[in-house]
Amino acid sequence: MGGALRVALLGCGTVGSEVARRLSTHADDLAARVGRPLELAGIAVRRAALDRGDLPVDPALFTTDALALATRDDIDVVVEVIGGIEPARTLILAALEAGASVVTANKALLAEDGATLFAAAEKHGGDLYYEAAVAGAIPILRPLRESLAGDRVRRVLGIVNGTTNYILTRMTESGASFSDALEEAQTLGYAEADPTADVEGFDAAAKAAILAGLAFHTRVTAADVHREGVTEVTSADVASARAMGCVVKLLAIAEVSADGSSVGVRAHPAMIPTTHPLASVREAFNAVFVESEAAGELMFYGRGAGGAPTASAVLGDIVAVARHKVSGGRGPGESSYADLRLRPMGETVTRYHVSLDVADRSGVLARVATAFAEHGVSIETVRQEKHGDDDAVLVIVTHDATDAALSATVESLRHLDVVRRVLSVMRVEGR
Secondary structure (H helix, E strand, O other), rough: OOOEEEEEEEEOOHHHHHHHHHHOOOOOHHHHHHOOOOOOOEEOOOOOOOOOOOOOHHHHHHHHHHHHHOOOOOOOOOOOOOOOOOHHHHHHHHHHHHEEEEEEEOOOOOOHHHHHHHHHHHHHHEEEEOOHHHHOOOOOHHHHHHOOOOOOOEEEEEEEEHHHHHHHHHHHOOOOHHHHHHHHHOOOOOOOOHHHHHHHOOHHHHHHHHHHHHHOOOOHHHHHHHOOOOOOOOOHHHHHHHHEEEEEEEEEEEEEEEOEEEEEEEEEEEEEEOOOOHHOOOOOEEEEEEEEOOEEEEEEEEOOOHHHHHHHHHHHHHHHHHHHHHOOOOOOOOOOOOOOOOOOOOHHHHEEEEEEEEEOOOOOHHHHHHHHHHHOOOOEEEEEEEEOOOEEEEEEEEEEHHHHHHHHHHHHHHHHOOOOEEEEEEEEEEO
């Protein structure tokens, strides 16, 4: 079978410890699949003396010198599960320069500076694999990169953040407020003590950038993604969605224009019909819905986070790059040949749900409708709910319109004396 391939692990947290465990307990199966044994040669951690419990690895493998481990000349594969931008970027670049292939779960780094990493992998002849960076255990990146390589993807629509999906599920099913649902998610370990990256949409935006790059062969960074979080979603929004036969989800969306000349990428809360496959994705689960020219509609569903699920994706990548080491080949690198124009959010076309606090008197609807018409936004449905003697909530769902036209409409509505407050504006997706 040949000598062992040596693996360096950078990070030993929830995911890293599970990777280390499975490299040990599944060693025979992994060796059979690769064609040579995989040997864990070192684990870089911040505190080497920390008790690692029942982790079945030699304590002598732990080191606090991550750079020295990543650049050792006997290392074949470096696995980065530290997260964040630095020192992860420096360590990955150093590992590639030293001749190792790299497996990473670092969506933030890939979305910010993936081009630099891919260029280094190409220059030094190594692989850069990152299936675990999006949707945990769900195999979505390799299908986009390889299985659908002969097809044309038109749209990718995904629930890729388990924390926010859990929060929105609780708001939908129990009537909880956002703050109460977030507190519950934190208690159960679904949300961090500082949940900003999740609830403000940064995590979903980074994953949307990665998905878009693979689907449309165009370099996309997190800065190119329109981002909105879920902190402003209210119980009233959830109830209004229910009345329309919809649910509220935080969606990562990447889509190519009808003429194939531009790509729009966004991450924001939206209402989707309960008949859409993504509507049934509950709690901390993830799912990615792909629409392509030949294959049609595909959905990938499963656990999007957690030690064991994410480690499954990491180990899949380790096996893939290890096989390339054995055979002398390389996997596919970055594909950005299409270099499509990145479409600004103002050009995005979709439907909208607009909720207004208005005076309950004659002529109000006409004035509101005029504001929509002046900006070329057509109204599909109107629903009015009376509150008090002269107060009402006006709920309007539009036909397809550009985001720029809708934004201009909302600004006009804010200046109407009959509109006391614009309560919410939310997109409606997935018809």
